[in-house]
Amino acid sequence: MCDCIEQIQNKIKNNFSKRHPESNTKEAKLQNLYFDTEDHWVVKPYMPLKVEYESKTKKGTIQNKHEIVNMQVRYCPFCGKSYKEKGECK
């Protein structure tokens, strides 16, 4: 399995520390990560997707609505390698 997420977080933390030496940088964590319980609890990113639509009420008026859907990725967004079934990049 690739370790892109960990590498990116470490690079961002180190870069931030260099730019702000006066501060004590504790950690840099990517957001939108989840544990894939069907793939040995591998940490993978996801992308929230907003779907906007019109819905007709019982009175016949139109309401604007939206739903947030989380899209899972099949490939690492950093190195482009496929996430294999057992949490390894091909």
Ligand SMILES: [Zn+2]
């Ligand atoms: Zn990767």
